[in-house]
Amino acid sequence: EAGVAQSPRYKIIEKRQSVAFWCNPISGHATLYWYQQILGQGPKLLIQFQNNGVVDDSQLPKDRFSAERLKGVDSTLKIQPAKLEDSAVYLCASSLAAYSNQPQHFGDGTRLSIL
Amino acid sequence: DAKTTQPPSMDCAEGRAANLPCNHSTISGNEYVYWYRQIHSQGPQYIIHGLKNNETNEMASLIITEDRKSSTLILPHATLRDTAVYYCIVRSYNTDKLIFGTGTRLQVFP
Numbered sequence: 001e002a003g004v005a006q007s008p009r010y011k012i013i014e015k016r017q018s019v020a021f022w023c024n025p026i027s028g029h030a031t032l033y034w035y036q037q038i039l040g041q042g043p044k045l046l047i048q049f050q051n052n053g054v055v056d057d058s059q060l061p062k063d064r065f066s067a068e069r070l071k072g073v074d075s076t077l078k079i080q081p082a083k084l085e086d087s088a089v090y091l092c093a094s095s096l097a098a099y100s101n102q103p104q105h106f107g108d109g110t111r112l113s114i115l
Numbered sequence: 116d117a118k119t120t121q122p123p124s125m126d127c128a129e130g131r132a133a134n135l136p137c138n139h140s141t142i143s144g145n146e147y148v149y150w151y152r153q154i155h156s157q158g159p160q161y162i163i164h165g166l167k168n169n170e171t172n173e174m175a176s177l178i179i180t181e182d183r184k185s186s187t188l189i190l191p192h193a194t195l196r197d198t199a200v201y202y203c204i205v206r207s208y209n210t211d212k213l214i215f216g217t218g219t220r221l222q223v224f225p
Contacts, residue, residue: 004158031211042202042215043159055211091158098211101147106158 002026004107006092012113018080021110025073025094031055032069033104034077035091043091049075050098079112087114119203124220127197133190135219137203140184145208148179150188152199153218159202162188193223 005024013019025032031050035043046065048056051072060067064083069075079086089111093104120138127133139148147166151159163170163177165186170177176189190197202218 040217042217043213044215045212048211093158099208101164101206101208103149103161103164104213105161108156108158 004092004094004105006107006110008110009108010111010113012115013082014115015084016081018078019082019112020076020078021090021092023075023077023092023107025075025092026105029094029096029105030072031095031098032075033093033095034067034075035093037089037091037109039088046077048098055098082112082114084114087112119205119216121201121203121216121219123217124222126222126224127193129195129223129225130192133193133197133221133223135188135190135201135203135221136185137187138185139203139205142183142205146205147208148177148186149204149206149213150175150177151202151204151213151215153202154196154199159215164206195223195225197221198223
């Protein structure tokens, strides 16, 4: 089965610019997650969707980050405006269903560098 | 969510078993133990998970102590491709979150 697809693989922007990342989860997976991984740390959850509804966005910096999952399949994560501290790898994961003990499967992420 | 404690790094000779320990002394009854690994420049890869019984799959075995306060991930015959950061995570059924620590960096040498 195809895994979680993410694009772009790398992105370099200047601070205060905007950027968007795209994620296509594993087919049939209802739950989608976005994580941020800063160098040397483990991933940290930003937002969780169940189909096209938000389950948990408590760790999302909503003044600059936004995410959507229209039609309950693909998802985009946007940062506007970017700050230097947003330099990180942004990982998307999906699972069959939330609260079901199904494992989350991750994509390879988008590495964002802010100049 | 229960926190986990892992050694920061370990070495293992190629072909030998790699035994990665994890302490989770505050785990509660409805929390599962998950193991992921992350190879350089890739996303975390799911390995195995369990509640109280030992588990085995094609990648690894998971041994959970009877009191559930610790566990060990066993890679039976480590290869150079198993060099990665291994994360032990206690996942609450109620919150559905994976809370990653800093993991154990396993280096497999020839």
